[in-house]
Amino acid sequence: MVSEARRVIQFSTGNVGRHSLRAIIGRPDLQLVGVHASNPGKVGRDAAELCGWPDPTGVIATDDVDALLTLGADCVVYTSQGETRPMEAIEQMAGFLTAGVNVVATSMVWLVAPRQADGWLRDPLQQACEAGGTSLYVNGIDPGFSGDTEVYTALSLVTRARSITVQEIFDYANYDDYEFTGNAMGFGMPADAMESVMLFLPGVLTSMWGGPVRSLAGHLGIELDELRQRVEPWFATERIDCTMTTVEPGGMAAARFAVEGVRNGVPVITMEHINRLTAAAAPEWDYPPDGKTGVHRVLVEGEPRVEVNTHVSHPVYDTTDAGCMSTAARVVNVIDWVCRAPVGIVAVEDVPPVEMIRGLMW
Ligand SMILES: NC(=O)c1ccc[n+]([C@@H]2O[C@H](COP(=O)([O-])OP(=O)(O)OC[C@H]3O[C@@H](n4cnc5c(N)ncnc54)[C@H](OP(=O)(O)O)[C@@H]3O)[C@@H](O)[C@H]2O)c1
Structure with a gap:
């Protein structure tokens, strides 16, 4: 583990989330400090089990959002299903942002082009960033x-x-x-x-x-x-x-x-x-x-x-999973930059291209 590893929470372990979880566990520049799962069958299990990682991490999945807020994380990777429950997702993301935790997300795809997004989506999240001195970044493979x-x-x-x-x-x-x-x-x-x-x-x-x-x-x-x-x-x-x-x-x-x-x-x-x-x-x-x-x-x-x-393809996973893996990569790769970014909702055009490739080879 490198000394400046970013402390990261993975929020959800579905199609995209299990790939971002594996990425966070595997990367020396990131340290997994918490995992959220909503499914009762996943709560209480080691993060490794939820993403097919071979060794236990000691990080246990919880559905207690307040407990995750107290971990002092640098960033949350929010990949929970958002479009079917937008108000709840906004509230959860805003909770982290207000508490001083940056958020990168694949959910809420309307925010892939945040400067074009409607006020009901953008305003509460922008206000949360300003209250917590934090940044939010949303991307994926398509849209993205x-x-x-x-x-x-x-x-x-x-x-x-x-x-x-x-x-x-x-x-x-x-x-x-x-x-x-x-x-x-x-x-x-x-x-x-x-x-x-x-x-x-x-x-x-x-x-x-x-x-x-x-x-x-x-x-x-x-x-x-x-x-x-x-x-x-x-x-x-x-x-x-x-x-x-x-x-x-x-x-x-x-x-x-x-x-x-x-x-x-x-x-x-x-x-x-x-x-x-x-x-x-x-x-x-x-x-x-x-x-x-x-x-x-x-x-x-x-x-x-x-x-x-x-x-995109993969020797083990099928093309759909490879697409979800790339969707995860689009936001996991930007964690370090987002932690240093100007306060507020940031867009892909704000991210220097080389900031998307740091930490990939070790
Ligand atoms: N732009 C792109 O290219 C792109 C591509 C793919 C996906 N996405 C977006 O990324 C997000 C995740 O996609 P996905 O395919 O990974 O979704 P998914 O597998 O259907 O769901 C993701 C997870 O959301 C959590 N969840 C579901 N209902 C919840 C609730 N009521 N409260 C809290 N958590 C809940 C579950 O987590 P647990 O299983 O851990 O309980 C579920 O596994 C979606 O918003 C999707 O639109 C974007």
């Missing part, structure tokens, strides 16, 4: 990397850009999150239920991906006339069984959706998703290249044309 760092990389290679398309083409079959992702996207549901599916409600897509589109337009120094959203379901013709859910014939098994930033009547910044359950779904839509199950892609039409395809 694909719409910010990956785009900035592509744009650094052109002298002129006419349009930017960001795509996540990903098979969610093995994503074990029906509660939020599955429900919100309407997987398994019949055509007549689409009207009540969250993804299809007016304004929902722009609330999730509009912030990154507007943020990018701002960095490019252009004015958008409007943000448009489009969404298209694909219904199964045969039963599909997968980790996410079981889809009966007639149930939705793929969705293609996008938020478009329009200038002079033309989409100039597009953030699009094609998410399917198994390769059998939506065969007429684009697939990731080379038989892969996922890609985060940026296409810039300009001088010259640039295409960046990012594939």
Whole structure:
């Protein structure tokens, strides 16, 4: 353990949280001092057991948030399901921030572009930062990397850009999150239920991906006339069984959706998703290249044309888990910088790129 190791609490041990927990335990520049679990079956167990780490850590999972507040931690990695219970998540995050504990989070994806976020989300957290002299940073792979760092990389290679398309083409079959992702996207549901599916409600897509589109337009120094959203379901013709859910014939098994930033009547910044359950779904839509199950892609039409395809994979975990691991990396890697950052909610453009890579090799 290096002497200046940051004292860190891992808050939740789900799809993303178990990977951030492993990262914190393994890194010499971070010291795990607390773990939150809400699931009664996880409370009282050693952190190592909850993330498949071979040796006990002596840090025992608790559901007692007040006890975690007294640990004198430098930072909390907050990966608890936030979008289904935003007010509670804001209260929990604000509690740490007010108590002098910085927060990095993958939850509350609206805050990936914090300067574009609505006041009801931003204001209580900004006030908590000011009260506690702390900072908050939210990011992930998408929204996150694909719409910010990956785009900035592509744009650094052109002298002129006419349009930017960001795509996540990903098979969610093995994503074990029906509660939020599955429900919100309407997987398994019949055509007549689409009207009540969250993804299809007016304004929902722009609330999730509009912030990154507007943020990018701002960095490019252009004015958008409007943000448009489009969404298209694909219904199964045969039963599909997968980790996410079981889809009966007639149930939705793929969705293609996008938020478009329009200038002079033309989409100039597009953030699009094609998410399917198994390769059998939506065969007429684009697939990731080379038989892969996922890609985060940026296409810039300009001088010259640039295409960046990012594939994450792992020898043990599947692509979905690798995506969750990368989502965890997007915030764990910034802990040290966030602990030194200006007070308030910080955004990806505030983070010097090399601060995202410190402590990775030891
Ligand atoms: N931007 C991106 O690229 C990206 C990618 C993936 C995820 N995310 C976001 O990251 C967050 C975590 O995603 P995930 O897939 O890891 O979620 P998840 O596995 O469905 O849930 C994470 C954990 O949240 C905790 N939790 C659930 N209900 C709770 C409650 N009522 N009170 C306190 N804790 C509760 C549980 O922790 P315990 O099991 O420890 O009890 C659960 O395991 C979500 O907000 C998601 O939207 C963002």
